[in-house]
Amino acid sequence: MTGQALLEVEDLRIDLSVNGRRYPAVQDVSFSIRRGETFGLVGESGCGKSITALALIGLLRNPLSIGGGSIRFDGQELRDLSPDGIRKLRGSRISMIFQEPMTALNPLSPVGRQIAEMFALHKGANWREAERQAVEALARVRVPAPERRVKDYPHQLSGGMRQRVMIAMALACGPDLLLADEPTTALDVTVQAEILDLIRELSAAQGTAVLMISHDLGLIANMCQNVGVMYAGRLVEQRAADNIFLAPRHPYTQGLLAALPLLGARSKFGRKKLKEIEGVVPPVVAFPTGCRFNPRCHAATDLCRAEDPVVTSLPDSGLVRCHYHD
Amino acid sequence: MTDTSSDTILKVENLAVHFPIGRGLLGGLRRFVHAVDGVDLELKRGECLGLVGESGCGKSTLALSILGLQAPTRGRVVIDGHEVGTAGRDRKTRARITQMVFQDPYSSLNPRQTVRKTLETPLRLHGMTAKSEIDGRIGDMLARVGLRPEAAERYPHEFSGGQRQRIGIARALILEPKIVVLDEPVSALDVSIRAQIINLLLELKETLDLSYIMISHDLGVVEHMSDRVAVMYLGRIVESGPWNTIFTQPGHPYTRALIAAIPDPFKRSSGTKITGEIPNPLSPPTGCGFHPRCPEARDICRTPPAPALENRGGEHHVRCRRVDEIAIPDGLATAIG
Amino acid sequence: MKIGANLLIGGLLFAAVVIAGTLAPWLAHTDPVMDADLLYAEEPPGAAFWFGTDAQGRDIYSRVLYGARISLTVGIISQLINTVIGVCLGVSAGYWGGWWDDFVSGLTNMMLAIPSLVFALAIMAILNPGLSSLLIALGLTNWSFTCRLARASTLSLKSQGYVQAAKVLGYSDVRIMLTQLLPNMLGPIIVIGTLGMGGAVLAEAALSFLGLGIRPPFPSWGSMLSDARDQITTAPWISIFPGVAIFVTVLGLNLLGDGLRDILDPQSRSRRA
Numbered sequence: 001m002t003g004q005a006l007l008e009v010e011d012l013r014i015d016l017s018v019n020g021r022r023y024p025a026v027q028d029v030s031f032s033i034r035r036g037e038t039f040g041l042v043g044e045s046g047c048g049k050s051i052t053a054l055a056l057i058g059l060l061r062n063p064l065s066i067g068g069g070s071i072r073f074d075g076q077e078l079r080d081l082s083p084d085g086i087r088k089l090r091g092s093r094i095s096m097i098f099q100e101p102m103t104a105l106n107p108l109s110p111v112g113r114q115i116a117e118m119f120a121l122h123k124g125a126n127w128r129e130a131e132r133q134a135v136e137a138l139a140r141v142r143v144p145a146p147e148r149r150v151k152d153y154p155h156q157l158s159g160g161m162r163q164r165v166m167i168a169m170a171l172a173c174g175p176d177l178l179l180a181d182e183p184t185t186a187l188d189v190t191v192q193a194e195i196l197d198l199i200r201e202l203s204a205a206q207g208t209a210v211l212m213i214s215h216d217l218g219l220i221a222n223m224c225q226n227v228g229v230m231y232a233g234r235l236v237e238q239r240a241a242d243n244i245f246l247a248p249r250h251p252y253t254q255g256l257l258a259a260l261p262l263l264g265a266r267s268k269f270g271r272k273k274l275k276e277i278e279g280v281v282p283p284v285v286a287f288p289t290g291c292r293f294n295p296r297c298h299a300a301t302d303l304c305r306a307e308d309p310v311v312t313s314l315p316d317s318g319l320v321r322c323h324y325h326d
Numbered sequence: 327m328t329d330t331s332s333d334t335i336l337k338v339e340n341l342a343v344h345f346p347i348g349r350g351l352l353g354g355l356r357r358f359v360h361a362v363d364g365v366d367l368e369l370k371r372g373e374c375l376g377l378v379g380e381s382g383c384g385k386s387t388l389a390l391s392i393l394g395l396q397a398p399t400r401g402r403v404v405i406d407g408h409e410v411g412t413a414g415r416d417r418k419t420r421a422r423i424t425q426m427v428f429q430d431p432y433s434s435l436n437p438r439q440t441v442r443k444t445l446e447t448p449l450r451l452h453g454m455t456a457k458s459e460i461d462g463r464i465g466d467m468l469a470r471v472g473l474r475p476e477a478a479e480r481y482p483h484e485f486s487g488g489q490r491q492r493i494g495i496a497r498a499l500i501l502e503p504k505i506v507v508l509d510e511p512v513s514a515l516d517v518s519i520r521a522q523i524i525n526l527l528l529e530l531k532e533t534l535d536l537s538y539i540m541i542s543h544d545l546g547v548v549e550h551m552s553d554r555v556a557v558m559y560l561g562r563i564v565e566s567g568p569w570n571t572i573f574t575q576p577g578h579p580y581t582r583a584l585i586a587a588i589p590d591p592f593k594r595s596s597g598t599k600i601t602g603e604i605p606n607p608l609s610p611p612t613g614c615g616f617h618p619r620c621p622e623a624r625d626i627c628r629t630p631p632a633p634a635l636e637n638r639g640g641e642h643h644v645r646c647r648r649v650d651e652i653a654i655p656d657g658l659a660t661a662i663g
Numbered sequence: 664m665k666i667g668a669n670l671l672i673g674g675l676l677f678a679a680v681v682i683a684g685t686l687a688p689w690l691a692h693t694d695p696v697m698d699a700d701l702l703y704a705e706e707p708p709g710a711a712f713w714f715g716t717d718a719q720g721r722d723i724y725s726r727v728l729y730g731a732r733i734s735l736t737v738g739i740i741s742q743l744i745n746t747v748i749g750v751c752l753g754v755s756a757g758y759w760g761g762w763w764d765d766f767v768s769g770l771t772n773m774m775l776a777i778p779s780l781v782f783a784l785a786i787m788a789i790l791n792p793g794l795s796s797l798l799i800a801l802g803l804t805n806w807s808f809t810c811r812l813a814r815a816s817t818l819s820l821k822s823q824g825y826v827q828a829a830k831v832l833g834y835s836d837v838r839i840m841l842t843q844l845l846p847n848m849l850g851p852i853i854v855i856g857t858l859g860m861g862g863a864v865l866a867e868a869a870l871s872f873l874g875l876g877i878r879p880p881f882p883s884w885g886s887m888l889s890d891a892r893d894q895i896t897t898a899p900w901i902s903i904f905p906g907v908a909i910f911v912t913v914l915g916l917n918l919l920g921d922g923l924r925d926i927l928d929p930q931s932r933s934r935r936a
Contacts, residue, residue: 044516142601158603188380189543190600193587215517218546221591245591259521261550263588267574271550273528274521280486281516296518393831421833434824438846447842448832497828 005032006209007056007177008072014048014055014233015067016284025064025284026052026233028311031226035176038203038210040224040241042217046281047230049213053179056211057094058086074176092122095170099182101162105154111165112138112150118172137168141198160191167195171202178203181213196223217256218263221245229253232282232292235311239318249320251297252277291323299324335537336369336392336505341401342561343387347608359607361387363561364401366635369505374531374538376552376569378545378584382604384561385541389507392539394420405505422452425498427527429510431490435482441468441493442478445500452501463500470533471496472526488519495526499534508540512547524551545588549573554641557581560607560615563635567642577644579622579652614647622652670922676915680908684731691725708900715900717890719880723901726882727908733883734912737797737867738860744802745863746809746856753813754840758821767810774807780866787875797876801863809855816848850927854920861916868909884909 014026026048033039041049054060056071058078071078073094078086090096098104106114112134119130131150138146141164154162163183170178180199184192200223203210214220220227221241229237229250237250248254258275265272279296282288291309294300301323309323342365344358362384369375377385390396392403394410394417402409405423410416428434436444445464454460465475471492482490491511498506511527512520528551531538542548548555549569556566557580565578576582583600602619605611611618617627626647627633635645646652683690692712708715714723756767774782783800790796820826821844829839870876871885879886884905891902 044518144602160603188604189545189587190380190583191603193589194601196589216589217517218591219589222589241591256517259518261521261524261546262591263546263549263585264573264590265546266549267570274525274550276521276525277518280488280519395827395830417830417835418833421831424831426828426831428824428828430824434828436825436829436843436847439842447834451833451838494824494828497832501832 004034006035006074007211008032008070009052009056010070010072012052012055012069012071013067014051014060015065017063017065018285022067023284023287024067024233026055029069029230029233029235031228031235031238033177033209033211035209036203036207037226038200038212038224040212040214040220040227041230042214042220042227043230044215044281046232046283048233049230050181052230053096053181053211053213056179057090057096058083059096091118091175092173093175094177094179095173095175096179096181097163097166097170097183099185101159101166102154104166105162107154110151110153111157112152115150115165115169115172118169122173133172134168137172138165140171140202141165141168142194143168159187160195163187163191163195164198167198167202171206171208174206175208177209177211179211179213182215183212184219185214185216192219199223217245217260229256232287233284234292234321235319236293236322237318237320239314239320240316243316243318249314249318249325250293250322251299252293255296255298291321333371334368335371335406336367336539337404338365338367338388338392339402339404341365341367341388341391341403342399343384343391343396344399357608360561360610361607362391362398365558365561365563367556367563367566369537369539370553371537372531372535373553374540374551376548376555377539377541377558378543378548378555379558380543380584380604382607383558385558386509388558389426389509389539389541392505393424393426393507418452421448421503422501423503424505424507425501425503426507426509427491427494427498427511430514431487431494432482432514434494435490435497437482440479440481441473441496444493444497445478448497448501467496467500470499470530472522486519487515488522491515491519491523492526495523495530499530499536502534503536505537505539508538508542510542510544511540513542513544520547527551545573545585557584560604560610562615562632562645563643564616564645565643566635567638568640571640571642577638577642577649577653578616578646579620580616583619583621614645622648624648667922667925669918669925673915673918673920673922676911677919680731680912680915681735683728684735687725687728687732691722691728693722693725707898714904715898717887717898717901718894723887723904726887727884727904730882730884730887730905730908731912733794733877733881734864734867734909736794737801738864738912738916741798741801741805741863741867742856742860744798745804745806745859746852748803749806749809750813750845750852752806753810753815754817754844756810757814757817758836758840758844764814767814771807771810771814774804779804779807780869783866783870784873784875787870792875792878794877797867797870800870801866805859805862805866808859809852812851812855813848816851817844820844820847851924854924854927857916857920857923861913861920864909864912864916 010030012026012029013024015022016025029052031039041052043049051060051064055066060066066079112131115134115137116130119125119133120127125133134150135146138149143149143161143164157165184195187195199210202208212220212223224241227239227241227244228235229252231252237244237253244253248257255275255277259277261274277296288295290306291304294304297304303323309321311319311321312325314320341362342360343362344360347357347359365388379385387396391398410420442464445467446460449460449463464478468475468477473489473492485493508527512523515523524547530536540551552569554567555569555572556563557578559580565572565576565581572581576585600619600621605618612628612630614627614633617623620627633645633647635643638644712722712724714727717723752767756764782804786800786803787796790799826839826843829843867876867883868885871883872889874889877883877886879890887905888902894901
């Protein structure tokens with residue numbers, strides 16, 4: 001699975017403007033994804049994981065804007081592209097699926113038509129051909145009776161079916177990169193399992209790189225090869241999925257794992273009181289000085305309160321942003 | 327069915343809730359959705375009963391019936407040996423026995439009321455008049471849920487999600503109920519906050535001698551908190567039993583599928599998964615309601631009537647005709663881990 | 664919070680009308696009804712009579728001031744009646760549903776189908792003209808918008824957790840409506856009420872103009888306009904000043920309503936952000 005990085009994000013900064021002041025909602029975020037790789041961004045609400053994805057495809061809206069850094073996609077700097085250029089990439093080479101497919105589908109148009117439009121728009125297929133491909137696309141995401149389903153409107157479909165349609169649309173033009181922002185959070189667990197399998201298979205079959213965003217650590221570890229943990233706009237730990245779960249290094253990652261009642265834990269180890277992380281996630285306008293996790297960190301020292309830690313490489317080639325990484 | 331041992335605090339007997347769909351025009355056939363279709367349930371004193379199942383399985387409707395917010399079509403709810411009437415009539419009596427903690431800490435607090443007002447009105451409504459007594463109870467309750475006394479004078483928007491959920495818990499406990507229905511109590515909270523609320527709920531259960539019915543789709547939380555678990559599918563309980571039986575030796579294929587569907591951080595391969603979605607409850611499948619999605623289904627599963635909930639020893643009940651044939655002795659425990 | 668221009672201008676205009684009405688006895692130069700003097704009939708505006716005089720020689724400035732009292736009384740009280748009716752019907756219909764909801768919705772649609780002024784005309788034709796009849800006629804005919812809004816708000820609010828929680832805590836239905844539902848829809852209701860007040864001022868003027876509202880010689884702006892019909896070319900000031908008064912009042916109330924919507928209705932606020 002080695003190869004050239006398809007997406008390289010370096011020192012990405014996203015600014016939030018509030019009353020004329022700019023606050024860094026995302027800062028110093030660097031990661032890369034190879035073809036066929038699934039990279040996971042995990043973090044709590046407000047950590048900046050979703051806006052990072054939006055920034056990649058030029059969908060940030062006021063009061064958010066890219067404040068610095070570079071985003072290279074297949075060797076091309078996306079920040080140099082015109083809005084029109086990015087729009088051409090979106091949907092053809094980079095696509096995105098969202099948590100709530102209903103908001104991303106046009107309620108007044110049959111789903112088959114919406115998928116066919118993707119083929120017509122990005123591949124220049126004629127309409128008859130595009131409609132035929134729409135049926136195939138639905139079949140690929142295992143929608144039963146696709147030739148009938150294409151005529152359905154979004155509201156006639158269940159949540160799971162809608163998410164499949166979204167994925168069919170996103171994958172219509174064989175994108176190189178798929179951004180998946182909490183794609184299964186609104187779904188039941190059995191449906192979630194199916195959708196995840198689908199993404200995994202399609203990624204393996206077509207070599208699509210996937211950026212998977214979720215608050216669910218179990219899901220991220222299960223789906224991804226590499227994982228980045230975000231906290232308060234920063235990547236605090238970036239490791240291979242197996243390592244991050246077996247031996248988390250950043251106190252925040254450690255805290256999150258200890259705070260989760262993982263399935264099977266009680267059967268094996270008995271019921272232990274969950275370890276709490278004190279306090280709450282700080283808002284963008286009030287990020288603490290020094291390490292941003294220090295007010296909630298059980299091991300914080302004066303150094304943590306005063307100085308921002310730098311990224312350190314670990315022996316397993318993972319990265320961690322903590323003064324006391326060993 | 328009639329004996330009520332003293333350690334049983336709540337008993338649901340053959341409860342059904344049917345919703346009419348549309349109106350029968352000109353004598354046309356009026357159809358019903360069987361949201362809850364004959365549920366028997368027992369909650370013991372001091373126990374946490376986990377109620378799991380996918381959306382539309384009827385678990386929320388069942389909870390509303392227990393709280394008296396949804397009148398049952400048939401069956402009855404017995405609390406502490408007394409049958410409680412249909413919705414609305416004895417709302418105040420029920421309020422002192424059953425309470426609820428809601429999923430969304432944002433929409434579950436009235437934005438125009440201070441915390442004090444939220445906690446004080448129910449007390450006054452239930453006959454407490456002395457100001458010192460009310461203040462004492464509010465102060466005590468805020469302390470129990472981990473909030474400062476000053477919190478009383480503030481409005482909901484001044485609090486974070488986790489703190490709001492604490493206020494929601496304080497409101498549910500202010501009348502000193504015996505049973506609390508927890509409707510997805512942590513799923514709307516940030517991951518780092520969930521542990522705080524889970525620990526708090528478990529602690530309050532012990533100190534205040536509460537019994538919980540917890541609805542959740544997060545099986546990790548259910549396993550952690552529950553003493554017993556009931557799994558619902560299409561308005562019926564398909565399996566119930568002690569938590570460790572359910573999680574290590576699940577009998578029903580649906581329970582197994584639910585457990586297998588949880589992404590395991592330590593294992594990337596996928597276990598037995600089921601496909602398809604919950605059938606339209608307007609036209610449920612014949613025989614076993616799960617057979618269209620069941621990997622173990624045979625012809626016998628498709629023939630009516632629906633299988634009965636059978637005792638498998640101890641308190642373990644399974645509603646499956648092939649349960650003996652498909653049993654995996656002690657197998658899944660290792661498969662999970 | 665930044666106060667919008669609408670709110671500021673609307674508030675100032677409306678405040679001016681309220682002050683004019685309340686302080687009329689001190690601000691007016693003459694008695695609006697009794698001090699008729701045919702010697703000074705149809706005097707143009709000048710130093711003695713700021714707004715001129717009418718055909719009976721009454722000071723129009725004084726009459727316009729006193730007219731504000733009638734317009735405000737009618738506007739405020741009739742709209743209050745409308746709001747109470749609309750809120751009671753709308754909230755109860757939305758909350759209880761069933762046949763009561765069907766009945767209220769039907770009634771509301773009926774009221775919306777008939778122009779409220781025609782409805783008020785019919786009521787006034789039955790009752791004796793006068794202030795109290797006017798209040799009844801205008802107070803019973805313009806509640807449908809409030810009712811629809813209250814019903815729609817109730818439908819969306821009643822599924823909120825805190826309403827459910829109130830039920831679980833044993834609140835009675837009426838208490839839930841008063842303490843949980845009403846305070847959370849007050850903003851838009853006030854906005855509709857303010858806008859409706861402008862409508863009521865206009866309706867009063869129209870009815871009085873048609874001779875079905877306040878009867879001469881009492882100085883309602885509408886009846887003053889009606890009186891001035893014959894002199895509209897010879898003595899235009901007789902109609903201009905009451906007309907301007909109506910315009911200023913209604914404009915003020917509409918701007919005030921829009922301004923209130925901007926600060927009270929979170930949806931329009933977030934659209935701006």
